Structures are given as structure tokens and as C-alpha cells.
Amino acid sequence: MPELRCEAVRWVDDEPFPGIVEVQFVDAAGQRWSLIDKSSIFAQFAELTPESVYPVKVTVACEVQGDIGAMGVGGVVTVSTSPDGVTTPDGRDTFAVNQSQLIP
Template sequence: MPELRCEAVRWVDDEPFPGIVEVRFIDATGHCWSLIDKCAIFAQLGELTPASTYPVEVTVACVVQGVGVGAVGDEIVTVSTSPDSVATLDGQNTFTVRRSQLLQ
């Protein structure tokens, strides 16, 4: 399953266990998106803690929904972060990103 590269930028809260973090990424149009969810969703090895030095590179599982070509000829991919039910605070879970932002 592909993963979208993000940066954990801050520890939000200790509850619910194991804790909540905010991660951000910039989409293909330059818009910065913020996702807030359990730290285990973004970092499976326990590398995110309240004492971590942020930002920390992390990923979020995604599903490719479409592929296209951007204005400068780079490959653009529409992805959904639905595998782990991750979304923005307003419920957005579909984003257009550059292919280089994905780990396969």
C-alpha cells in the first residue's frame, strides 16, 4: 500500500493513549494540509513522543484514486487517506499530490 510522506509538527495531547500528533504535508497546488490523529497511525515504531524533536518525517497510508500530469509535466496523483480513517478536521481525506511524495 502506498504511503504519503508527511511531517509530524507537534504533539497535541496524551489522550487517548498512545497520544495525538499533528502532521502536515503540502499538496501539488502548494496548499498545506493538517491531519491530527493517533501517533501510531503515522509512526509504527514509537518514534513520536511528547519529548520528540519536531518536525519528524512520517507517513500515512493512502489509496491511489487517479493519476494525471501537472502543469510542469510532473506526475500528479489523487490519493485518499481512508485506509486508516485519517482526515482533516473538516473531513477532507482526498488530496492531489506529486508522485514523488509517495512511498510505494
């Protein structure tokens, strides 16, 4: 499953366990988005704690909508962050991002 490159920017709360972090990324149009969820969802590269030095590079699992192979190098793809139930604070989980932002 592909992963979207992001940055954890801050520790939000200790509850519920294991804690909540805010993660951000910039979409293909240059808009910054925030995802707030459990630290363990984003902690593929390093454990996230209140004492972590932010920002920290992280990823979030995503599903590519459509055929990524048809986009060509450097294309824009639509992804959903729904595999782990991750959304923006207003419930959005679908974004147009640069293909280079994905880890296959």
C-alpha cells in the same frame, strides 16, 4: 499500499492513548494540509512522543485514485488517506499530490 510522505509537527494531546499528533504535508498546488490523529498511525520511522524533537518525517497510508502508472514520472495523483481513517480537522481525506511524495 502506498504511503504519503509527511512531517509530524507537534504533539497535540496525551489522550486517547497512545497520544495525538499533528502531521502536515503540502499538496501539488502548494496548499499545506494538517492531519491530526493517533501517533501510532504515523510512527513508521520513529516513535512519536511529547518529548520528540519536531518536525519528524513520517508517512500516512493512502490509496491512489485512478491508475498511477498512467500519470508518468513527476505527475500529479489523487490519493485518499482513508485506509487508516485519517482526515483533516474538517473531514477531508482526498488530495492531489505529486507522485514523488508517495512511497510505493
